[in-house]
Every structure is written in structure tokens, then in C-alpha cells.
Amino acid sequence: MYLAPRVVIAALGSGAGKTTISTGLMAAFVAKGLKVASAKVGPDFIDPSYHSLATSKPSCNLDPFISGPQYITELAKNASRDCDLLIIEGAMGLFDGTELQRDRDELKTDFAIGQVPLSSTAHVASLTKSPVILVVDARSISSTIAPLVKGVSKWSAEVNVAGIILNQVGSDTHESSLRNALLPLRIPVIGAIKRDPEMTLKDRHLGLVPVIENPSEIKEKISRIKNHIIGSVDLGELEAIAKSSAPLRVQSTPIQWPQGVAKVGIGYALGKAFSFNYPENLEMLTKAGAELIPFDPASDESLPENLSGLIFGGGFPEVYANELGENEPLKRAIKTLAEGGIPIWAECGGLLYLSKRLDDVEMVGAINCESSFGKKLNLGYRRVKLLNDSPLGAKDTVFLGHEFHYSTSDPAGPGTSSFGRSGMSVTGFVTPRLFASFLHLHIGTTPYIAEQFVKSAKAYLDNVE
The missing domain is CATH 3.40.50.880 (Class I glutamine amidotransferase (GATase) domain)
Known part of the structure; x- marks a missing residue:
């Protein structure tokens, strides 16, 4: 079985708007009539509940440290079975992972150029051969966006940064400056989202407020975010990027299920x-x-x-x-x-x-x-x-x-x-x-x-x- 067309939504760091944009994209593609699957890089509990509200399907966690790298494509396959599109939301910055080793009490302290850290968003993108859409928080930046994006996009040959979504754009003039600065990189800017209080989700000390606390209010919020995304992102281009993902026949280690022990x-x-x-x-x-x-x-x-x-x-x-x-x-x-x-x-x-x-x-x-x-x-x-x-x-x-x-x-x-x-x-x-x-x-x-x-x-x- 081949893995469904897919993209990874990544960023330069936390707080860039990955969950808001990922959830809005999921809801937007569902509104277009697509069957959308979702996943979250890492062990997060809360973000997948937002995905599930947008897609009406269970989300899953893709965590190479906890689950093992050999199982990631199998987990992704199970999550996206019979779906048209798999949207994987990243965690923290694209190359933020762990130095902790899976098999021993030891830290890996060296970090070489081109390396993809264990359990990073880049690691999951590499394992699933998924193109990356980079969300860039543009609140306090203009032309400097180009060297930042170039550095991230060229860091590792294992990662394909295939598109950019500008977030927190201040004005049409600001958007024009950002787009012009990025032109030499030849990475398409597929969306520009203006600053708007509607594009924020409530949070507290451990992240977003869980869906279970107020599902109807959060569902209405996701619907408004979806409408904003539809007007700000080229969904056709994003879908084309997803369909361009390298064909990946899932031949990973099969997941073992428990034996029935007792009732x-x-x-x-x-x-x-x-x-x-x-x-x-x-x-x-x-x-x-x-x-x-x-x-x-x-x-x-x-x-x-x-x-x-x-x-x-x-x-x-x-x-x-x-x-x-x-x-x-x-x-x-x-x-x-x-x-x-x-x-x-x-x-x-x-x-x-x-x-x-x-x-x-x-x-x-x-x-x-x-x-x-x-x-x-x-x-x-x-x-x-x-x-x-x-x-x-x-x-x-x-x-x-x-x-x-x-x-x-x-x-x-x-x-x-x-x-x-x-x-x-x-x-x-x-x-x-x-x-x-x-x-x-x-x-x-x-x-x-x-x-x-x-x-x-x-x-x-x-x-x-």
C-alpha cells in the first residue's frame, strides 16, 4: 500500500501558528469535499484533538523516539487509509529534536551540518518522504526572511521545503516586501495571512485549551479560521505539492497487536x-x-x-x-x-x-x-x-x-x-x-x-x- 498524498506543516519555531493554520487547512480541504487525515509530530495530546474536530477522524501521533523510527510510515499509513490527503502538523522548529538516545542512557552531543535530529519534524518529513510547507511568522521581519528561509531549506538534503505560508502579515505593502525578498529562493509562497484576532486559539500553561472543555465554541472557531484560510492560501497549489510527494510504498515494520489476555x-x-x-x-x-x-x-x-x-x-x-x-x-x-x-x-x-x-x-x-x-x-x-x-x-x-x-x-x-x-x-x-x-x-x-x-x-x- 502507498502512503496518501501528504504535506508537513512546519515552522522556524513554536508560536508561529502551525496548529491554527494546520487545523484551518484540514477544515478547508474537508469543505472542498476531500477525505482528510491528520497527524501530529511528537507526543502532543491537545493539538490532535483540534485536528479531529476539523476532519471528523481520529488524528495520530508520529513520534520516532517513543514509537521507533521503523514504525512511523506504518502509523501514517493507518491514519491515512482511504483518504485523499494527509496533513502532518510539525512540532516546535523544523529541526528541533532530541539528543537523547533510544537505546541507552546517553546524549548525542554533536550536531553536524545536514543532520536531521531524532524525532524532529524534519525527521518525520524524511521518514515519510513528505514535502514541507514552512509557516513563517512575519510579525517583526521583512527582507531578513530570505536568508532565514534559505538556511532552513538548504540545511539538509533529506528535507524538501516545497512551499511557504506567510503568517501575521501586517499589510499589503508588508506582504509585497516579503514576497519580493523570497523570489530568488524559487520556493513558492502559497499563502499570506494577515494579522487578525480571529486567527488565534485560546491557550494556557501547557498549550491550547483542550477541545473537551468547550467543543462547540472551538468548532465554531475552527469554522471561522477555515474561511480565513480559504481566502488567504492557494489550496490548489498546496494540494498539487501534496500530490507531488514521492510515492512511498509502506514496507515498514508491521505493528504488533496485543494478544487477548482476559475480559x-x-x-x-x-x-x-x-x-x-x-x-x-x-x-x-x-x-x-x-x-x-x-x-x-x-x-x-x-x-x-x-x-x-x-x-x-x-x-x-x-x-x-x-x-x-x-x-x-x-x-x-x-x-x-x-x-x-x-x-x-x-x-x-x-x-x-x-x-x-x-x-x-x-x-x-x-x-x-x-x-x-x-x-x-x-x-x-x-x-x-x-x-x-x-x-x-x-x-x-x-x-x-x-x-x-x-x-x-x-x-x-x-x-x-x-x-x-x-x-x-x-x-x-x-x-x-x-x-x-x-x-x-x-x-x-x-x-x-x-x-x-x-x-x-x-x-x-x-x-x-
């Missing part, structure tokens, strides 16, 4: 405080035999019945701490199950919720720590080794994941050794019945994690029956 009920937190769940994780768990039952810790006063496991993903419990703290019946129910040994998988916001306190608000108290919202952003990929047996894997199992949080726990926990750009640290809470950490796991190419959690849930079920 067990697993509750997972969902709602405005807990919206960070990878669809691929839920799919893997389902194929391993889990019946996944959502519940909202902010509003549901009781848990679903017949549960043998609990999952608390990330989100914004710090924003909704008062609502979570006031839901005493649900907190008591969760703590009772935790004390009874139900397997629990908690990531980031889930760890905060299960701690004794989050700032001044009492939480579940299933973990002997206190959490607080801080000022320092902890961001990056991690190689994590379990220091104890857990419901996700045995002691010494290594996970690849990422962290993205301002919050901290005190104590940090003795459960894992975690290696990132800042070195090694010991963090997280791990027992045979608990995995609670600031680490986010994407298990779309690691089925054994889903199998192990379902096995843990089945062992709990057998013990209580």
Missing part, C-alpha cells in the same frame, strides 16, 4: 480535568481484552461497577482542583479500591489527583505524597527503568516516554530511574499494584504494556471473586 472492566478518567488519553493506548488495551469504561472525577459521584483496574491519564487537575476535591464520594471510592489492591496506572495529572493534596485542596490520598503547581516547566523525552515490579511491567523494564508539566510531588517517589537531558533522577511511585509517575506513555507500538496491565487486572479480579 476485564477497566475504568479510565475522562472529562475536562483528564483529557490526555492517546487513542492508540485505548485501542491496545481493548485488543488485550479490556472493557474500557469512562468516568469523570469532577462530576461522577460513583465509579462504574465491576472494575478490575483504574487508569488516570494527564490533563488539568490543577485548573479544576476545587471540583475534584469537593467530590468526596468518588475520592473515597477510589481510595477504598486502591487500598484493596486494584491495579492503577496514573500519569502526571493522575499522580496529582491520587496524592494527599494538590496545593491547598485535599485529593484522594492513595499515594503518600503532596503535590503542588510550580513555575518551572519540566519538558522532554525520558528513558525510565522500573525499580520495582508494577502492573505495567516487571522490575528493570525500560519505558520510553515524555514529561510535560509544571507540577511536582513531595516526595518525588522511589519507583523509577529516569534519564533525560538533565541527567538521571529517581522519581515516581511503583508497586506491584501501582504505576504513578509524571511520565506519559504512548503504547501504540508496545503491546506488551497493554497485555501486562490487563493481566494485572485479571489477577485482581480472580483474587476478589
Whole structure:
């Protein structure tokens, strides 16, 4: 099977408007009658939810560090099956990736000319042989745009910068200056978007406001952005660039699916405080035999019945701490199950919720720590080794994941050794019945994690029956 016609929407850095423009392009092509697929470079939870609202199809994450480079074209193929166009939104700047090695606790410190860093947008563009559309924030620039774009476009032979979209253009005169400066590069400018408050999306400390918090308002906003894109971007030229992408017959490593382990009920937190769940994780768990039952810790006063496991993903419990703290019946129910040994998988916001306190608000108290919202952003990929047996894997199992949080726990926990750009640290809470950490796991190419959690849930079920 060949990969669908495709483009990567990239930029020189964060904040250039990639998500706004990518989402608007998706909605614009859907309005033209095309079947549009979407993907996001990296481990982001929020941006793909905007893609899904624009396309009415699930988006996917393309992350070579977490999933493995050998799986990226397979994941892209699965996302774009039976579609006319695949739009891949990049992350940060085009060549921003990681120095962390996938296979050992080591940093790659050299960066040679022409190199494509691991897990960068350029890396995904290279793996999928996708032409790149470069979004350039033109707010404070004129002729200098030409050397900047030339440097990026000529850095690596593995990357084809095939078009430019100018964003935050101040006036017709400004647009003319930018276009004239770029003429010698012979890279087509396929769009120029004027500064307009309508072309911004609401955000907070970890990025955009999640769709689940106000889907109808965000859908209306995307519709307005779509109309702006239709009037500012040459969609025909962009589609032609996508169709010019090199034919890529997908012969990558096939994704292994979990073996059906057992039929067990697993509750997972969902709602405005807990919206960070990878669809691929839920799919893997389902194929391993889990019946996944959502519940909202902010509003549901009781848990679903017949549960043998609990999952608390990330989100914004710090924003909704008062609502979570006031839901005493649900907190008591969760703590009772935790004390009874139900397997629990908690990531980031889930760890905060299960701690004794989050700032001044009492939480579940299933973990002997206190959490607080801080000022320092902890961001990056991690190689994590379990220091104890857990419901996700045995002691010494290594996970690849990422962290993205301002919050901290005190104590940090003795459960894992975690290696990132800042070195090694010991963090997280791990027992045979608990995995609670600031680490986010994407298990779309690691089925054994889903199998192990379902096995843990089945062992709990057998013990209580």
C-alpha cells in the first residue's frame, strides 16, 4: 500500500501558528469535499484533538523516539487509509529534536551540518518522504526572511521545503516586501495571512485549551479560521505539492497487536480535568481484552461497577482542583479500591489527583505524597527503568516516554530511574499494584504494556471473586 498524498506543516519555531493554520487547512480541504487525515509530530495530546474536530477522524501521533523510527510510515499509513490527503502538523522548529538516545542512557552531543535530529519534524518529513510547507511568522521581519528561509531549506538534503505560508502579515505593502525578498529562493509562497484576532486559539500553561472543555465554541472557531484560510492560501497549489510527494510504498515494520489476555472492566478518567488519553493506548488495551469504561472525577459521584483496574491519564487537575476535591464520594471510592489492591496506572495529572493534596485542596490520598503547581516547566523525552515490579511491567523494564508539566510531588517517589537531558533522577511511585509517575506513555507500538496491565487486572479480579 502507498502512503496518501501528504504535506508537513512546519515552522522556524513554536508560536508561529502551525496548529491554527494546520487545523484551518484540514477544515478547508474537508469543505472542498476531500477525505482528510491528520497527524501530529511528537507526543502532543491537545493539538490532535483540534485536528479531529476539523476532519471528523481520529488524528495520530508520529513520534520516532517513543514509537521507533521503523514504525512511523506504518502509523501514517493507518491514519491515512482511504483518504485523499494527509496533513502532518510539525512540532516546535523544523529541526528541533532530541539528543537523547533510544537505546541507552546517553546524549548525542554533536550536531553536524545536514543532520536531521531524532524525532524532529524534519525527521518525520524524511521518514515519510513528505514535502514541507514552512509557516513563517512575519510579525517583526521583512527582507531578513530570505536568508532565514534559505538556511532552513538548504540545511539538509533529506528535507524538501516545497512551499511557504506567510503568517501575521501586517499589510499589503508588508506582504509585497516579503514576497519580493523570497523570489530568488524559487520556493513558492502559497499563502499570506494577515494579522487578525480571529486567527488565534485560546491557550494556557501547557498549550491550547483542550477541545473537551468547550467543543462547540472551538468548532465554531475552527469554522471561522477555515474561511480565513480559504481566502488567504492557494489550496490548489498546496494540494498539487501534496500530490507531488514521492510515492512511498509502506514496507515498514508491521505493528504488533496485543494478544487477548482476559475480559476485564477497566475504568479510565475522562472529562475536562483528564483529557490526555492517546487513542492508540485505548485501542491496545481493548485488543488485550479490556472493557474500557469512562468516568469523570469532577462530576461522577460513583465509579462504574465491576472494575478490575483504574487508569488516570494527564490533563488539568490543577485548573479544576476545587471540583475534584469537593467530590468526596468518588475520592473515597477510589481510595477504598486502591487500598484493596486494584491495579492503577496514573500519569502526571493522575499522580496529582491520587496524592494527599494538590496545593491547598485535599485529593484522594492513595499515594503518600503532596503535590503542588510550580513555575518551572519540566519538558522532554525520558528513558525510565522500573525499580520495582508494577502492573505495567516487571522490575528493570525500560519505558520510553515524555514529561510535560509544571507540577511536582513531595516526595518525588522511589519507583523509577529516569534519564533525560538533565541527567538521571529517581522519581515516581511503583508497586506491584501501582504505576504513578509524571511520565506519559504512548503504547501504540508496545503491546506488551497493554497485555501486562490487563493481566494485572485479571489477577485482581480472580483474587476478589
